[in-house]
Amino acid sequence: MRRSTLCLFAAAVLLAACTEKPQTTTRKVDDKPWAGARTDYTAAGYKGGDQAAWEQQIKARAQGQNEYSRTPSR
Amino acid sequence: MARMKFICDAERCIECNGCVTACKAEHDVPWGVNRRRVVTLNDGLPGERSISVACMHCSDAPCMAVCPVDCFYRTDEGVVLHDKDTCIGCGYCSYACPFGAPQFPSNGTFGLRGKMDKCTFCAGGPEANGSSAENEKYGRNRLSEGKLPACAEMCSTKALLGGDGDIVADIFRTRVMTRGKGSEVWGWGTAYGKPSQGGTAPQQAKPEAQKS
Numbered sequence: 299m300r301r302s303t304l305c306l307f308a309a310a311v312l313l314a315a316c317t318e319k320p321q322t323t324t325r326k327v328d329d330k331p332w333a334g335a336r337t338d339y340t341a342a343g344y345k346g347g348d349q350a351a352w353e354q355q356i357k358a359r360a361q362g363q364n365e366y367s368r369t370p371s372r
Numbered sequence: 373m374a375r376m377k378f379i380c381d382a383e384r385c386i387e388c389n390g391c392v393t394a395c396k397a398e399h400d401v402p403w404g405v406n407r408r409r410v411v412t413l414n415d416g417l418p419g420e421r422s423i424s425v426a427c428m429h430c431s432d433a434p435c436m437a438v439c440p441v442d443c444f445y446r447t448d449e450g451v452v453l454h455d456k457d458t459c460i461g462c463g464y465c466s467y468a469c470p471f472g473a474p475q476f477p478s479n480g481t482f483g484l485r486g487k488m489d490k491c492t493f494c495a496g497g498p499e500a501n502g503s504s505a506e507n508e509k510y511g512r513n514r515l516s517e518g519k520l521p522a523c524a525e526m527c528s529t530k531a532l533l534g535g536d537g538d539i540v541a542d543i544f545r546t547r548v549m550t551r552g553k554g555s556e557v558w559g560w561g562t563a564y565g566k567p568s569q570g571g572t573a574p575q576q577a578k579p580e581a582q583k584s
Contacts, residue, residue: 325442325443325445325455325458325498326455326457326498326499327498328445328447328453328497328498329500329501329516330448331447331449331495331501331513331515331516332516333501333516334501334502334516337502337517339512339517340517340518341517341518341519344517344518346516346518352518353373353374355518356374356515356518356520356535356536357374357535357536357539359518359519359520359525359535360520360533360534360535360536360539360540360543361539361543362525363520363524363525363530363533363534363535363540363543364542364543364546365530366543366546366547366550
């Protein structure tokens with residue numbers, strides 16, 4: 299009786315190490331790009347805060363990489 | 373919604389490293405860390421090509437899949453970013469990335485690996501847009517300033533195109549049609565999927581010279 303109690307106690311102590319506390323990570327939520335970094339470096343003519351305006355700005359900016367929009371291809 | 377992508381036109385890249393310099397200067401990237409670099413293929417041989425390589429912000433990013441602490445996230449614009457406060461610098465992402473994008477600053481005598489650093493598509497990190505905390509950890513947030521990545525906008529030959537995937541693919545397609553060659557886009561299939569896998573191909577309209 300005493301021996302079995304001792305075994306149970308030892309098993310409980312040993313198995314206690316097998317438990318694990320729940321680990322959760324909290325991922326930060328990023329701001330939307332149009333949420334506006336009101337800095338001195340904002341592109342000329344662009345005002346943040348509006349999704350449509352931001353998308354329009356990025357589209358126009360991307361077309362700036364297309365030299366065929368400035369010079370017709372021959 | 374725009375899906376941000378990079379294209380490097382190997383026919384145009386002249387290996388000037390302007391993109392590398394622009395990136396380092398824009399974000400105050402420390403020594404030993406190159407978020408972008410220029411790789412030359414077949415160096416010194418006929419048909420030598422150079423391409424500018426950085427994080428491609430993959431559609432199905434392998435770095436995100438292997439990160440044990442789940443520090444990566446993808447914005448609605450398709451930019452793959454990470455949280456340096458969560459990163460443990462294990463380096464799994466650098467093994468998984470096909471482009472060698474994740475970089476680790478070596479700080480300390482024993483080669484201790486710091487927190488991972490990589491191209492952010494000039495979109496900063498999870499901190500508030502344009503905040504000093506964001507600037508310190510990730511560099512400038514040009515997207516929130518209504519600009520595109522410095523590397524692409526700085527490229528003198530416009531070999532490196534960055535921005536909305538549809539627009540940059542259109543620009544590239546027009547080029548290929550006009551010059552009649554050079555429709556291969558390095559890394560596009562790996563990063564954004566091949567057309568058979570549901571990806572889009574910027575070189576669908578092949579020039580006449582390559583059709584025959």
